[in-house]
Amino acid sequence: MTTVICPYCFDRSRASRLPYRCLMSPTGLRGGTPCDPERDDLWASFTGSAAPPAAYMKGPLFPPPRGLGQLRGGSGSGRAECPRCGVATTMRACVACHSDLPSDYCAQDSRIIALVGAKSSGKSTYVSVLVNELRHRVGQAYGAALAAMGDESQSRDREMAEDLYERLRLPGTTRPAATGFNDPLLYRLSLPRSSRQGSRHTALVFFDAAGEDLKSADSMARYTQYLSAADGIVLLVDPLQLGAVRDALPEDGGPPLPSRETPALQIAADVATQLRSHGRGGSRGRVNTPLAVAVTKTDALRPLLDPHSPLLRNAPHSGGRFDEADRLAVHEETRSLLEGWDSGALWRQLERDFSAVSLFGLSALGSPPPSDAPADAPKSGPQPVRVEDPLLWLLGLRGLIPVAKPPRDGARKGESAA
Template identity: 65%
Template structure:
């Protein structure tokens, strides 16, 4: 029995029970007129639109007919008889991408303080998954639904062609941030490789919270449903917001971001929210896997020891995640944090999370121009290890092969 999680309100439901939305086709099949739009109060309440306004007028919703064959994908409108493929979440009434209900879904929560580069990170990560990383793992990434197609196309065009950095994520108080939904196709391995096309398809949902919403636990409560539904969380840590790092970068004075919520406080608030949604184990630690990624590693070269894996791309072969490399990155990143904050963040993570790993990456490869901080580097993005956190989370879920190394030092 296939269950899906709505990528907008994160309500869980059986795929077979999802509602349909009439297409309001001009020609009815039963001699009737085309259906007229109706006020969708559930959708209006979710989006904050006036329920009586013209924007809330949408095609009528109806329950799936009894006896409808599972997986058929279309159902006739009971009023006009025209078949529609549009599935609708029964809770928030958002339309779902046409093939979203046909595969497993994995929601990846992305959080971090303001100016940590969340929007830039997602733009570069998706580009790498579609290109370099896709080649390494024989995988493909495709946008699902018109909204994601248009939004990602604009993001990619701005960053890679116009060399413009994305604007800040809108706070939830201003609008609800739409997710980016992709279909990730990876090769099947082992007995399951006998599948009809040799591929496994998974819906990946990326949703990022604005930095302003992480100022305290009360503000972060807006995202509890999203966080509770996540299969994994990526927490971005901006080292340029740490005082010890800032003091040793005098050449960047005037170009450093404002200091926002401390990463250990964000981690503690995140754990509190997840425990409140029953995502904790007996010892009180949260069971949701957490990838903690120190960003802007291009600015950290003075701290990196000679030969550190943080300064070079991951070496992969055979389409598998290298666990020994992951552990080496984890240990070197932990050493950096120990130097910067005396291990405060790491101790907080150990207390609150049953499974976490540290990463260090750069989405751009070099800082923005000093005279144009809103622009990407003139050479364009040249990311380093931007994919590592997601690959670890996908490996934990069995979506990618993981090459174990018994001689490697253990990470979390």
């Protein structure tokens, strides 16, 4: 039985219960008359927009036909004929909010990846580069394929690629929730089965919370449903927000320093509070949602890193397997750096708040933006380092990719928590 999590309101429903939406095609089969649009008040109420009434006129919904596929709890063929006009449609809709759902999204289990971080931590750039790496370098290593699902995600996916890789323009900042609803990005990740026969498909949902919405627990509450539905959370930490890092970097020739934003320690604590309030806390009070904490902009940290640091090179991904020993080396290196930067305050809090947490270090661009054009990518284009590691770790925990385990006698500090 396939359970679908709406990527907009995060309601959980059986795929077989999702209604279909008529496409209002002019090629109607019953009398040749297409269906007329109807105002969808439930969807209008959910979006909460001040758009004119005409914006909420959509194709009528109708219940899924009862048949063998539905009786068995499946999603059937994914197509159904409108009982009014007779035209087949694949468009489904959420039971709770009536948001449209691509048919291929409803055909496989979904994995919601929550992306949080203060303003200027690079969330939008990170997603753009991560998607490109999953399609190319990382996809080749794992035999994976990634495709955007639905018109909205496909359009934004093209825009992201054109802006960053063709125009060399960095993404704009994510708009706060108060100015409008931020639609998630939907992708279909296809991976080979262990038997090498056929593929397994997973829907990946990336939801980017604006940094302005993470300044307090009260403002973060609007993302509670999103966080509580997440299979994993990626928290991006901008090291240039840390006073010790700002003081240690050279004054001349160093990266431009951003204005101070919400500390990562506060964001992590507020995330844990929200998740506990929605039943994601374990018996010892630690949240059971896996948390990947990634220090970004490691290219700016080169003067502070050992030349042999694992943060300066990509993971091997040998044989299409996630290297757990390499992950532990990165975890320990990052933990050691945080120990020197904030006396280990962030890591101590993470250990006490989350039952599964791992530290990462990454660079989405490989080098800082040009000093005379801070909104541009480097002229060489993005040359990312380790952007895929947090997501692959989360997928490995769910058994979606193979993991190469380290030797039993290679346990290190932090391994039990990570």
